[in-house]
Amino acid sequence: xxxxxxxxxxxxxxxxxxxxxxxxxxxxxxxxxYAAYLLNGEIQDGTFLLSYxxxxxxxxxxxxxxxxxxxxxxxxxxxxxxxxxxxxxxTVKSIYNGLFLSVLFLFQWFMxxxxxxxxxxxxxxxxxxxxxICLIGMAMGISLSFVSGIAQKTNQPGGITAILSFAVLIPVxxxxxxxxxxxxxxxxxxxxxxxWLLIIMMNLLPFGLSNLLYPYLWRx
Amino acid sequence: xxxxWWKFLAVILLTYVTLFSLLTPLxxxxxxxxxxxxRKGNNTITxxxxxxxxxxDQSTLRGFISIxxxxxxxxxxxxxxxxxxxxxxxxxxxxxxxxxxxYAYTPKDGAVYVSSAVGFNDIAIDETKKLPxxxxxxxxxxxxxxxxxxxxxxxxxxxxxMFHVPMWFTMFFLMGISLVASFKVLNGKxxxxxxxxxxxxxxxxxxxxxxxxxSIWARFTWGTWWTRDPQLNGAMIVFIVYAAYVLLRxxxxxxxxxxxxxxxxxxxAFILMILLLMVMPRMVDTSLHPGKSGNPAFSKYDLDSSLRxxxxxxxxxxxxxxYWIYTIQKKFELLKQDNHAA
Amino acid sequence: MPHKIICTLAxxxxxxxxxxxxxxxxxFFRSGKINVVVAVILVILVGLFFYLFRLNKKIDQLKx
Numbered sequence: 175x176x177x178x179x180x181x182x183x184x185x186x187x188x189x190x191x192x193x194x195x196x197x198x199x200x201x202x203x204x205x206x207x208y209a210a211y212l213l214n215g216e217i218q219d220g221t222f223l224l225s226y227x228x229x230x231x232x233x234x235x236x237x238x239x240x241x242x243x244x245x246x247x248x249x250x251x252x253x254x255x256x257x258x259x260x261x262x263x264x265t266v267k268s269i270y271n272g273l274f275l276s277v278l279f280l281f282q283w284f285m286x287x288x289x290x291x292x293x294x295x296x297x298x299x300x301x302x303x304x305x306x307i308c309l310i311g312m313a314m315g316i317s318l319s320f321v322s323g324i325a326q327k328t329n330q331p332g333g334i335t336a337i338l339s340f341a342v343l344i345p346v347x348x349x350x351x352x353x354x355x356x357x358x359x360x361x362x363x364x365x366x367x368x369x370w371l372l373i374i375m376m377n378l379l380p381f382g383l384s385n386l387l388y389p390y391l392w393r394x
Numbered sequence: 395x396x397x398x399w400w401k402f403l404a405v406i407l408l409t410y411v412t413l414f415s416l417l418t419p420l421x422x423x424x425x426x427x428x429x430x431x432x433r434k435g436n437n438t439i440t441x442x443x444x445x446x447x448x449x450x451d452q453s454t455l456r457g458f459i460s461i462x463x464x465x466x467x468x469x470x471x472x473x474x475x476x477x478x479x480x481x482x483x484x485x486x487x488x489x490x491x492x493x494x495x496x497y498a499y500t501p502k503d504g505a506v507y508v509s510s511a512v513g514f515n516d517i518a519i520d521e522t523k524k525l526p527x528x529x530x531x532x533x534x535x536x537x538x539x540x541x542x543x544x545x546x547x548x549x550x551x552x553x554x555x556m557f558h559v560p561m562w563f564t565m566f567f568l569m570g571i572s573l574v575a576s577f578k579v580l581n582g583k584x585x586x587x588x589x590x591x592x593x594x595x596x597x598x599x600x601x602x603x604x605x606x607x608x609s610i611w612a613r614f615t616w617g618t619w620w621t622r623d624p625q626l627n628g629a630m631i632v633f634i635v636y637a638a639y640v641l642l643r644x645x646x647x648x649x650x651x652x653x654x655x656x657x658x659x660x661x662x663a664f665i666l667m668i669l670l671l672m673v674m675p676r677m678v679d680t681s682l683h684p685g686k687s688g689n690p691a692f693s694k695y696d697l698d699s700s701l702r703x704x705x706x707x708x709x710x711x712x713x714x715x716x717y718w719i720y721t722i723q724k725k726f727e728l729l730k731q732d733n734h735a736a
Numbered sequence: 737m738p739h740k741i742i743c744t745l746a747x748x749x750x751x752x753x754x755x756x757x758x759x760x761x762x763x764f765f766r767s768g769k770i771n772v773v774v775a776v777i778l779v780i781l782v783g784l785f786f787y788l789f790r791l792n793k794k795i796d797q798l799k800x
Contacts, residue, residue, distance in 0.1 A: 324658070327655060329646065330645055338642060340634065341635040342635075344631050345631055345670070368674045375669055379665055381663065383658050386661075420768070433753075524770055549768040550772070600785050602783070613764075615769075664762075723791065729797060729799065
């Protein structure tokens with residue numbers, strides 16, 4: 175457990191050391207929301223804003239995974255692959271990415287409120303909204319780690335990341351919009367039980383499978 | 395010859411299914427009435443039936459209006475043919491309910507009805523109102539015909555049950571084969587990778603066929619090619635995920651690595667498929683699909699089991715055909731592998 | 737030549753859209769919507785035959 179924590183901190187340090195990557199992602203998150211404001215001004219349509227938020231989140235997520243692949247390429251991580259077990263690396267990497275994206279999505283959510291005000295929202299329960307955003311971030315981070323783990327071993331990592339991440343992220347987005355409609359707009363026509371189920375499964379499934387997969391991947 | 399007995403069985407089953415699903419008639423039903431407003435006094439109604447025998451049973455034909463749970467009998471004016479007749483109903487100024495249905499009854503066809511929303515002109519609603527009791531004996535659904543159930547909106551397209559639905563069963567069956575093979579691959583049996591990819595590819599073909607046929611069926615019953623139905627979106631996501639599986643395989647050269655990576659992704663895809671197509675649509679109450687979200691399944695209408703006697707063989711027959719195509723696809727994958735190695 | 741074909745196709749397509757709704761409904765709602773069943777069966781047959789012919793061709797190529 176202690177080793178896990180040390181690895182987690184090391185990842186955090188690595189990201190903060192290379193400031194351009196983390197700043198890049200933050201600026202990306204900010205400007206993606208600001209772009210919508212700049213182009214269209216004071217939109218008050220909740221459904222549109224939520225869709226926009228989820229698409230911006232998708233782009234930020236994919237962008238941050240590309241940052242990951244950069245680091246892997248630089249070779250700064252290869253030492254750690256040897257020091258720790260691949261399974262442990264997979265676990266910590268997934269959780270780290272998940273938490274990173276959760277924070278990023280919360281940041282984007284507050285940016286959305288900052289630019290567009292909060293007249294269009296109707297939040298029945300702030301805690302479940304917070305939980306939903308975090309779960310969406312976790313699901314996206316974990317599934318993207320799973321996908322990039324697979325894609326790095328193929329001939330064209332970039333192309334395969336794009337194809338696989340769409341396959342994996344569409345269910346996440348599908349659940350995300352349903353959850354956010356329920357939690358941020360209090361849309362009475364929206365049912366959310368299946369959304370919770372799907373988002374939790376999209377956390378557990380890639381997490382378990384990447385644990386299964388990584389020992390094979392780092393065998394060579 | 396004996397080795398391929400199941401292929402003959404598949405051909406026989408599918409021949410039976412195609413013939414019977416097209417030749418079995420629909421039982422009689424009510425198609426439409428030409429009235430959208432009822433008023434106090436005399437109302438003349440033209441009733442159009444489907445597969446009915448109004449002219450043949452002219453002497454025993456009776457026409458009714460049901461209001462809530464009570465009945466008013468009309469006077470038959472004119473029977474123009476087997477599918478159309480006119481009757482006249484005299485209505486009082488007060489009725490007990492707004493739920494109106496038009497019935498035609500002959501001993502041979504049983505009761506056929508049209509329930510359409512009608513407006514009220516000059517008629518008050520009083521729920522305590524008692525209409526004069528009449529002897530209808532038409533609450534029985536009995537008729538002397540054997541055939542597929544008649545459903546409003548669906549009409550003849552109920553036959554698609556034997557073609558559209560087995561596509562999905564076959565896909566599940568083939569993806570199941572693929573899943574088992576993937577587990578074997580992860581246990582170290584590399585050669586099973588061929589099985590996994592061949593069955594997934596054929597399963598994908600059946601998925602596409604299911605999507606297209608479903609879309610056509612939806613257009614002429616629900617009114618659009620595509621709706622926000624959880625079952626439809628789930629099927630589309632499953633298609634994307636499995637297409638990604640096939641694309642992923644094409645981009646890895648090393649055989650063992652390809653087998654392992656795609657096996658893990660295949661497990662992911664299968665669990666997602668179960669979740670999206672089996673679990674989720676049952677949790678949502680906005681699905682239009684029969685049997686989902688509280689909609690009656692087809693078995694509800696299938697009183698004389700006419701659908702079942704064709705549907706079960708259809709599922710088995712299509713699954714066997716899918717397996718057959720899978721064996722051909724497997725041959726192709728083996729050949730491709732040998733060519734690659736040589 | 738390709739331009740002409742594309743223009744014709746585009747014209748036909750847009751022209752078709754204008755009244756396609758009514759034509760479609762007239763064709764498919766006739767006689768108890770039986771044509772929907774015909775369309776579905778045709779789609780399955782054409783789809784499977786197309787797939788199998790393509791597979792057969794590919795197998796033949798590999799065998800050579």
